[in-house]
Amino acid sequence: MSIPEAAGQEAAKIKPATGKLGIMIPGMGAVATTLIAGVEAVRRGLAKPIGSTTQMGTIRLGKRTEGRTPLIKDFVPLAQLDDLVFTGWDIFGGNLYDAASHAQVLDRDQLAQIKPFLESIEPLPGVFNQHYVKRLNGTSVKSGKNKCDLANQIRNDIAEFKTKTDRQVMIWCGSTEIFLEQTAVHQTLEAFEKGLVEDDPNISPSMLYAWAALKEGIPFANGAPNLTVDIPALNELSRKMNAPICGKDFKTGQTFIKTVLAPAFKTRMLGVAGWYSTNILGNRDGEVLDDPESFKTKEESKLGVLDIILQPELYPELYKDLYHKVRINYYPPRGDNKEGWDNIDIFGWLGYPMQLKVDFLCRDSILAAPLALDLCLFLDLAARTPSLRGIGIQEWLSFYFKAPDSAPGVYPEHDLFIQSIKLKNTLRHIMGEDLITHLGLDYYGE
């Protein structure tokens, strides 16, 4: 069988992306409104989807001499932007025009162009408990007799949305919850569902949304660093319901750069003595992260990457004594325009020290929105792909996360370029194309 024939057969197994894709978002603040307003602006030809791999990325197929490099969205069957429908929940009332104006990410003129569209979307009342996000006090909140009742109310909202759309995905863009560690209630689906009825304090609101989505067979992604779907109980539910899940905490600013620089030092066998990262941030996310318990969740997510990339156990002379510090400071004047500084102390030949300073003046939600879009489109693709839908964790989506999820016993990949290769090879694999190994000897053979 020729390669195009094999490719055709593989691709034919994937269900087409026809009809409306419903995107359900718990937490409709800065990231969610920037995503939704951005999609509408792109649909109307008012702006370009910059930063989105699904919309602007290409993929090389076959040998370098073949000249086959389609756009990813022309290669795999993804939902079209015109077919996306949005809904979600928040603990503050009002419509998305109000929420986007409050977030102050997009400028007034840009929002004015799509005002009626944004006004037409009103978040549903959220499931919230201040124990898990200390700095917020919601006004549009569901009440119920226990966590099971609340989770079932979310399922009812989902069921209603299902009548208006053909397929759905859910992506948490809500605030960062307090740091939770895995306990017995997270270990099996049975224990978790018992915990819902018994109001177990180790079950957070974000877990209720995740459980409700998976129970409805809907893929779930987590844009925040909370312990949510990354517990054995929900992994079990994901596989049982053929509802894909993936990592957590969008890899947008400082960690994005960190996972580019750290592999560069390692590949050149340069040592790293210290890495000090600090941020100032003035949006609501910054305010929530000002609470030590929410910051702890973020800190764990941000700290994890260097150890795994640099492998100090393999290279003790280079990385064993690395001092890694991460700070986030709430500084209202900057709003969503975060400034992230890194001071990196490295050392080279014969141990001579050097320094590298990075000052990233970024825009948080401008970096996060395209990642959220890609995740929704790729999770929907995974749910339509026979070889992906039943496996639970979609490790190939690690590219998007500070804390990627991976199979038990397998360390996650943090290097951005390994993650990119993994993502593109997965797309080639599901479409029956040859994987690209970069060996290249065949160009020089007989």
Ligand SMILES: NC(=O)c1ccc[n+]([C@@H]2O[C@H](COP(=O)([O-])OP(=O)(O)OC[C@H]3O[C@@H](n4cnc5c(N)ncnc54)[C@H](O)[C@@H]3O)[C@@H](O)[C@H]2O)c1
């Ligand atoms: N923007 C980035 O670059 C970036 C990167 C990585 C992770 N994140 C994470 O993404 C999340 C969203 O960021 P943001 O800047 O949009 O924050 P935001 O504060 O503007 O929006 C979060 C929204 O979630 C709502 N919310 C909180 N708990 C809720 C609940 N239980 N149910 C429903 N709604 C709830 C809040 O009311 C708020 O409107 C945060 O957790 C943040 O840490 C953002």
